[in-house]
Amino acid sequence: MNWKGTRWLAATWLAGAMGQAWAQNAPSNPVLPDFSNGARVFPHVWEPYRPAKVPQANLQKDGVTLEVHDGVMRLSMAQVVAAVIANNLTVANARLYPSIAQTDLLRSRSGASPRGVDASVIPSVVFAGAEGGSILGTAGGSGGGASNAGGITGSATSVNIRPSGVFDPSISFQASLDHTSSPLNTEVVAGIPQVTTTTGAYSLSYIQAFSSGTSITFSWGYQRQSSNQLHLLFNPAFTPGWTATVSQQMVNGFGFKVNRALIEVAQNEQKIERESFRQQTIAALASAENAYWDLIAAQESVRASQLALDAAVQLAANNRKEFDAGAMSQIDVVTADSQAASSRRDLVIAQTNEQVAELSLKSLLTRNVDESIATARIEATDAFPEPSDEKLLPLDQLLVIAKDNRPDVAVAEGNIKSEQDVLPFIKNALLPNVNVFALVSTSSLYNVFGTSFVYAWDFKYPQVAFGVSVSFPLRNRQAQADNVRSRLELRQAQDTLVRTKSQVEVDVQNAFIATVQSKQQVAAAREALQLAVVKLDAEQKKLNVGVSTAYNVVLDQRDVLTARLAMVQAQDAYAKAKVSLDQAMGTTLDTNHISMEEALSGQVKGF
Numbered sequence: 019m020n021w022k023g024t025r026w027l028a029a030t031w032l033a034g035a036m037g038q039a040w041a042q043n044a045p046s047n048p049v050l051p052d053f054s055n056g057a058r059v060f061p062h063v064w065e066p067y068r069p070a071k072v073p074q075a076n077l078q079k080d081g082v083t084l085e086v087h088d089g090v091m092r093l094s095m096a097q098v099v100a101a102v103i104a105n106n107l108t109v110a111n112a113r114l115y116p117s118i119a120q121t122d123l124l125r126s127r128s129g130a131s132p133r134g135v136d137a138s139v140i141p142s143v144v145f146a147g148a149e150g151g152s153i154l155g156t157a158g159g160s161g162g163g164a165s166n167a168g169g170i171t172g173s174a175t176s177v178n179i180r181p182s183g184v185f186d187p188s189i190s191f192q193a194s195l196d197h198t199s200s201p202l203n204t205e206v207v208a209g210i211p212q213v214t215t216t217t218g219a220y221s222l223s224y225i226q227a228f229s230s231g232t233s234i235t236f237s238w239g240y241q242r243q244s245s246n247q248l249h250l251l252f253n254p255a256f257t258p259g260w261t262a263t264v265s266q267q268m269v270n271g272f273g274f275k276v277n278r279a280l281i282e283v284a285q286n287e288q289k290i291e292r293e294s295f296r297q298q299t300i301a302a303l304a305s306a307e308n309a310y311w312d313l314i315a316a317q318e319s320v321r322a323s324q325l326a327l328d329a330a331v332q333l334a335a336n337n338r339k340e341f342d343a344g345a346m347s348q349i350d351v352v353t354a355d356s357q358a359a360s361s362r363r364d365l366v367i368a369q370t371n372e373q374v375a376e377l378s379l380k381s382l383l384t385r386n387v388d389e390s391i392a393t394a395r396i397e398a399t400d401a402f403p404e405p406s407d408e409k410l411l412p413l414d415q416l417l418v419i420a421k422d423n424r425p426d427v428a429v430a431e432g433n434i435k436s437e438q439d440v441l442p443f444i445k446n447a448l449l450p451n452v453n454v455f456a457l458v459s460t461s462s463l464y465n466v467f468g469t470s471f472v473y474a475w476d477f478k479y480p481q482v483a484f485g486v487s488v489s490f491p492l493r494n495r496q497a498q499a500d501n502v503r504s505r506l507e508l509r510q511a512q513d514t515l516v517r518t519k520s521q522v523e524v525d526v527q528n529a530f531i532a533t534v535q536s537k538q539q540v541a542a543a544r545e546a547l548q549l550a551v552v553k554l555d556a557e558q559k560k561l562n563v564g565v566s567t568a569y570n571v572v573l574d575q576r577d578v579l580t581a582r583l584a585m586v587q588a589q590d591a592y593a594k595a596k597v598s599l600d601q602a603m604g605t606t607l608d609t610n611h612i613s614m615e616e617a618l619s620g621q622v623k624g625f
Contacts, residue, residue, distance in 0.1 A: 330575060554574040
């Protein structure tokens with residue numbers, strides 16, 4: 019290859035490096051800002067050095083406003099779901115994890131180690147400390163060059179070019195001006211006893227590594243030197259020159275699969291953190307749904323307690339009339355009054371429970387419970403689901419759905435893939451370091467800048483070097499330890515997946531059993547309530563004709579209240595069992611007709 023061809027090859031390397039930087043800039047994520055791609059270098063070259071725009075946190079204003087009219091907040095389950103997606107701070111916090119994972123992908127594309135996020139497990143063998151290391155620096159160190167071994171009549175060099183750089187190209191510029199006076203012990207060379215030298219030096223360098231295990235450098239330097247020495251050939255002397263080097267790792271550090279292991283791990287993080295976000299969103303929605311059903315149960319308990327109080331008050335009034343007419347004893351009046359007092363107590367307890375349930379639900383639906391919301395009474399517009407209208411799928415089908423949809427299963431599978439993705443790198447690290455390299459350099463010396471520059475560009479004084487370096491640790495214990503540890507961590511990840519799938523089966527079976535049992539409990543409680551009402555009505559009629567006592571009626575009133583409360587508890591248990599079954603199967607978002615895009619954006623269609 020001639021010198022012009024060498025110059026063309028150097029220019030091609032540089033253009034390819036810049037092209038790689040352009041290729042990394044993909045379109046932004048349509049849901050959230052995409053941080054996995056760095057700022058474009060062109061046309062605004064300063065953009066990579068400015069802070070990226072990160073959306074400010076909005077901790078005050080709710081995304082979905084809960085409307086209060088005349089001190090009443092009408093609330094449906096659909097509104098609860100939309101408010102949780104838009105306003106819940108737990109969901110808002112989890113929403114940041116996928117974006118943080120994008121920064122890990124951006125970091126790994128530069129050649130550095132990802133730092134890990136939430137549920138993502140970064141294999142320890144490719145992570146070094148809080149800042150993370152680079153996978154590229156493990157095969158022979160960095161830097162390198164020529165070491166001078168000659169004298170004033172020329173020079174000889176021993177060349178050793180070692181792997182250096184990361185995927186992000188690096189450009190450096192240096193300039194210096196030096197003025198030095200030095201006493202001499204002889205006048206043979208300089209012709210004077212004291213030498214004064216003024217030197218201006220400038221250098222520009224470019225360095226980059228590629229995922230193939232290739233490293234390239236290009237440097238240009240220029241120096242102007244003037245001196246008071248008597249026997250110099252050129253004064254001032256201009257010495258421009260440039261050097262291009264390439265090194266290729268042939269064993270340890272060779273190949274795309276080895277050097278892209280960090281990027282593969284970071285790409286796995288994207289999927290893992292989306293699933294982690296979905297898992298935490300499902301948990302938040304399940305908590306809000308349960309709180310909504312608990313509020314309905316509390317309100318139904320208030321209605322049941324109010325009905326019991328009304329009946330007790332009416333009985334007490336009737337008994338007092340009968341007593342005044344001489345048709346009833348004093349003990350019957352006292353019994354009825356006692357029951358009325360107990361019913362008032364039960365009503366106060368039920369109202370207190372309702373207020374607690376309201377506050378618990380409000381805290382899940384808004385970022386700040388302001389005065390208007392805090393004092394508002396919630397009117398739930400939905401009713402308990404009717405068990406007779408719904409049919410459960412067989413348990414084996416539910417288990418299949420759960421294993422396909424549970425976020426924690428996807429997270430465990432993603433962490434296994436990350437451990438598997440680094441195995442080629444760990445296996446490769448056992449091998450010795452074999453590096454082949456080449457160097458092309460030229461320099462010039464003249465007292466006219468233009469002429470000296472032309473001499474350098476035309477290779478008037480060239481240097482060409484080729485070589486190979488081989489190094490390996492004799493016992494290789496660090497690589498052996500890392501190899502064993504990586505495979506053990508993979509086994510741990512596989513055990514975690516098996517354990518997670520087993521837990522999924524347990525969760526689904528428990529939720530299925532609870533749903534079936536609560537469905538039967540609703541039917542039994544409804545029948546018990548109907549019988550208790552019939553019995554109370556019969557006992558009331560007997561009292562009216564004088565063949566029963568107030569005490570018997572009071573007992574039946576208590577039975578009706580107990581049956582009503584049992585009915586409410588059974589309906590609440592059934593509704594919450596359905597919530598648990600959806601959560602156990604990982605279908606909560608689907609059941610509520612929420613897409614991942616809506617969850618990530620915090621905006622539900624129609625709200």
